[in-house]
Amino acid sequence: MSEENSPASESAPHKRRVRYSGRNPRRFEDKYKEHAQDAETIAKIVASGKTPAGTHRPIMVAEILEALVPAPGEIAVDCTLGYGGHAQEILAMILPGGKLLGLDHDPIELPKTEARLHAAGFGADVFTAHRSNFGGLPQVLAASEISGVDMILADLGVSSMQIDDPSRGFSVKQDGPLDMRMNPQRGQPVSAFLQKVKADTLASMLMEYSDEPKAVQIGAALAGKTFNTTHELATAIRANLPFVAKEDAHLHVRRVFQALRIAVNDEFSALETFLRNLPACLKPGGRVAILTFHSGEDRRVKKAFASGYREGIYSMVTHDVIRPTAEEQRDNPRSQSAKLRWAKRAG
C-alpha cells in the first residue's frame, strides 16, 4: 500500500488526548503516547531507545538469520513467539513452500500475536500458533505430524509486552500485583511463593539464579513474608540494604526480581528439557539458535552444545558467543545482555 493510500493519511477525526493528573503520565494506562499507533510517534519512541508499549523489538535479527539460514520450503519453529518479530523475518525467507510453528506459553499475548501475523498475510497454511511450554516441543511436533524441522529459534526470558504491563507483576518501575508468571494459569505468583519459601532455599535460588552477592541477607529478610505488589517488594529489598548506594541497591532489586521470575516460571527446568529434546526435533543438518540474557541460561546452552558436539550429535557449534553490535546495544538497551549461540545437527 502506498503512503498516499495508507489509512493514517486519511483525514481521521481529531482524537482528544487522555487527561491525567500531574505533569507526566505515571500509570501505564495513561501513557497514551506509548500506546500510540501512528507510525511517526512509534518511530520517535524507538529512536529514543525505548520500546513502544504493547510491542517488542526483536534482538540480533541479522545474526540469528545468518545462523539459521532460512530457505524457501523449509520448516521452522520459533519456540518463543512473543510479538512475532523474529518469526515474521523467518517467514519471509522460508516462503514459498515453508511453514513456521510458533510456540509460547503466555495465554494473554499469544492470541494477539497469532491474529497480528494472520492479518499480516501469514495464513494457517504457513503459520500456526501453539500455546505450549517449549519443554513440550516434541509433543507439538507429533500433534502436527512433523518428524523433524530445519530450524529452531529460542529467544529466552520475557517479552517487553510482559515486562512493561504492570498488571503482569514483572515491573520494578511500575507498581503492580506481585505475580511474574508468564503463564498466569499455572503455578503460583511470586507473592504466594515468598510466603511459603524457606530462607535458605531462597538464598540458594538468589545465588544460583542471579549471582546475588547478598543472597543470605536478602533471603532471610524476604522468606515467609507477605508482599502484595512489586513496589512493596522493591521497597523491602532496599530497606534491607541501608548502607548500599542507591544505584547499587537498584541492581540488587533487579537481581532479586530476576531470580524470583526464574523460580515461579521454573525456567531452568524448561530450558534443560528443551536442550535435551532438541537434537531429536531437528532434521539432519537442521540449525538451532538460542538467545540468552543471563549467565544461568548461557551456561546451560553452552554446556549442551559442547557435549552434543563431542558426542557427534552436532556437526558445528558456535565457537565464541555472539553479542549484539555496539549500535544495537545503544539503539535498544534491552539487547545489552543478549548472547547468541547456535548449533547444526550432524547430517
Ligand SMILES: C[S@@+](CC[C@H](N)C(=O)[O-])C[C@H]1O[C@@H](n2cnc3c(N)ncnc32)[C@H](O)[C@@H]1O
Ligand atoms: C524475549 S520474548 C520473545 C520475543 C520474540 N522473539 C519477538 O521477536 O517478539 C520471550 C517469549 O518467550 C515466551 N517463553 C518464555 N519461556 C517459555 C517457555 N518455557 N515456553 C514457551 N514460551 C516461553 C515468553 O512468554 C515470551 O513471550
